[in-house]
Amino acid sequence: MKQAWHPTPSEITLTGVMGALNDPVRVGLLRVLADDREHGWSELRAPVAKSTLSYHLRVLRDAGVTRTRQEGTRCFVELRRDDLDARFPGLLDAVLGAAHRDDIGARVGLAGT
Amino acid sequence: MKQAWHPTPSEITLTGVMGALNDPVRVGLLRVLADDREHGWSELRAPVAKSTLSYHLRVLRDAGVTRTRQEGTRCFVELRRDDLDARFPGLLDAVLGAAHRDDIGARVGLAGT
DNA sequence: TACATTGTTCGATGTTTCACGAACGTAGAA
DNA sequence: TTCTACGTTCGTGAAACATCGAACAATGTA
Secondary structure, X not given: OOOOOOOOHHHOOHHHHHHHOOOHHHHHHHHHHOOOOOEEHHHEEOOOOHHHHHHHHHHHHHHOOEEEXXXXXXXXXXXXXXXXXXXXXXXXHHHHHHHHHHOOXXXXXXXXX | OOOOXXXXXXXXXXXXXXXXXXXXXXXXXXXXXXXXXXXEHHHEEOOXXXXXXXXXXXXXXXXXXXXXXXXXXXXXXXXXXXXXXXXXXXXXXXXXXHHHHHOOOOOOEEOOO
């Protein structure tokens, strides 16, 4: 299983990021990843089938919002906060703040919490 | 022609705003309206048919991004900056800054510019 | 009244998005 | 090698979206 493609910082587009964050499940994933730690795929809990979760993680990755690393058969996901902040200053914080206030994507979480 | 419906500030949702700003034409309109002045409908120039422009302005209005006022047969549109800033601090500026840097919606403009 | 202007709405069309289960490929375990 | 666990990809379907031109409604003008 080869490492998945990721956009370089300059390939990250506003349209792509806005599109990626225009879904409550993906905003929920964003909130989970906002602790800036790497999380295992299997640790993630979302109210969708695993194929759908894979799809959403792919959308986030392709947009440059997250980075996915493969290790054996396991995957680890993390937020590309530095790249996003460099590219679109303030955007991530604004979305995270708004998502927290409106409690968007609340049904997404981590195992055992 | 009665005045169109607008969401109250508390009815403005992050999901709605993100969805509204997830289209280059609408981001272009946002940039045009970012001067915080009221603009006449007929003043707006976008690379779409007038029925499509009407549709986009409706999406922005329904999301709470803009306010539309009717005066006779004419319409005037303005950005609801205060409401958006109160609801989602920093979001509008972040999007406007990013849109400017990436030149999103550049084909939208005003007549005579 | 009749006509022109302005923007909205309708109906049709093609595209994109999100969802699922099934099938698949890769890597490690037995 | 065979089996199991982990995620991805495929095929499909339903819904939402963007787009257009035509028809429409509301207002102002002749």
